[in-house]
Amino acid sequence: SQQGEEDPQALSIQEGENATMNCSYKTSINNLQWYRQNSGRGLVHLILIRSNEREKHSGRLRVTLDTSKKSSSLLITASRAADTASYFCATDAGTASKLTFGTGTRLQVTL
Amino acid sequence: DADVTQTPRNRITKTGKRIMLECSQTKGHDRMYWYRQDPGLGLRLIYYSFDVKDINKGEISDGYSVSRQAQAKFSLSLESAIPNQTALYFCATSDSPGGHNEQFFGPGTRLTVL
Numbered sequence: 117s118q119q120g121e122e123d124p125q126a127l128s129i130q131e132g133e134n135a136t137m138n139c140s141y142k143t144s145i146n147n148l149q150w151y152r153q154n155s156g157r158g159l160v161h162l163i164l165i166r167s168n169e170r171e172k173h174s175g176r177l178r179v180t181l182d183t184s185k186k187s188s189s190l191l192i193t194a195s196r197a198a199d200t201a202s203y204f205c206a207t208d209a210g211t212a213s214k215l216t217f218g219t220g221t222r223l224q225v226t227l
Numbered sequence: 228d229a230d231v232t233q234t235p236r237n238r239i240t241k242t243g244k245r246i247m248l249e250c251s252q253t254k255g256h257d258r259m260y261w262y263r264q265d266p267g268l269g270l271r272l273i274y275y276s277f278d279v280k281d282i283n284k285g286e287i288s289d290g291y292s293v294s295r296q297a298q299a300k301f302s303l304s305l306e307s308a309i310p311n312q313t314a315l316y317f318c319a320t321s322d323s324p325g326g327h328n329e330q331f332f333g334p335g336t337r338l339t340v341l
Binding site for chain 2: 146147149156157158159160161164204206208214215216217218219220
């Protein structure tokens, strides 16, 4: 079963705009991670936020985590066409170090 | 300079055939994983291994088997392929828990079972 569900399923924005995608999960976690997948390719790790952290930044990425609501958001600022990809959240619940992935958000950034 | 490689990259086979997908890594990681990806379902864990002598089932292991031949090699087999095993398959690796379990993915194998 999926631990995480992402919202929206698809998002289309223009270059320069900000993109926000959300992830909800069901159980307690050790950390939550975001990955990017370009069409048909392997996933690439973007950022990790621990359960005791509330916000984290990496370049144009900003991740927030609300453990009371079991939710996280990924903000990509000043989006570029190259940001077009699918984005997945993944939770590490501390169970044998397995990750459980959400269903993903497809982001389309147009010129 | 890929750290995690998968072979083959694409495979078309027929129902009932035995198929092996191979994964190799040069990252020196102990932990290796096999996932399948279906449209709209994200990634689901098939099997995972924490070292050569440790193999564990994931959430969808039925119809699959694995072999960890060495620290660097982890193979996935479909003993008798069926059409609903048509999917994109990914191998991934991670370091021991000190690395917070960030995973590194191979490029994927697109498998079609006719």
